[in-house]
Structures are given as structure tokens and as C-alpha cells.
Amino acid sequence: MTMPRFMGLVRMEEGQGNPPQALIDAMGDYIGEHAQKGHFLDGGGLFGLEDAVNFVVRTGEVTRVDGPYAEAREAVGGWALLQFDTLEEAIANQREFADLHAKHWPECQMVATLRQVSDEAPTPADA
Secondary structure, eight states, rough: OOOOOOEEEEEETTTOOOOOOHHHHHHHHHHHHHHHHHOOEEEEEEGGGGEEEEEETTTTTTEESSSSTOOOOOEEEEEEEEOOOOOHHHHHHHHHHHHHHHHHHHHHOOEEEEEEESSSSOOTTOO
């Protein structure tokens, strides 16, 4: 049986600037430790919204909308694919991740979200 996988997402206010070196160093140690244990599978930071491209689907029509977005206040700033034995371990890990930001970049405004990855095929909406 495979261990459950989780997606960690970081939503941040745009325009906060780059993280301080102390956070970058702490995250390097943190990610290295969790990668060795097999918990951190992949992840990274994302560039800002200035070059983002969205495809919006509404009433059967697809529209391309290019950044920057004047109305955007929050954006996904990073992601991680994680693997833990239990949901409780994943939650504790995500809390530890958020604590690193609070300690090393206290002026940062961010939300660290954890979601379990579904390994099942989606069922049709009309089933």
C-alpha cells in the first residue's frame, strides 16, 4: 500500500518582495531533511503574476487572460508534493512549514494550505 500524498500550497499577498536569506537557509535545511526521509517529493516557488496566463472557462467559452492582474491581491507563491504515512503527520509538517515563515519572515502575509491528493480516477458528473 502506498503512502498518501499531499499538496502543500502557499498563497501570499503579491508585492511582499523576496524572502529574507534566513528563511531561504531554513527552508533549504527543512526541505533537505524531509527529502531524505522521503516526505518531500518535489516542489518550488513560483514567479509573480506579471507573466501569468489564465484560461477562464465560462458557459462553454474559453478566454485567455494574461497577467499582470491589477485586482489580484493573493497568488499561489509556491507548492510542494509531499508523502506521509498519515494525515496527522502531514498536518504537523504543514504547521512546521508555516512556523518557519512566521519565525524567519514575520512581516510576510501568507496562507499555507494542505490538501490530500486523490489517487482515484474522477467519476463523471452525470453518473
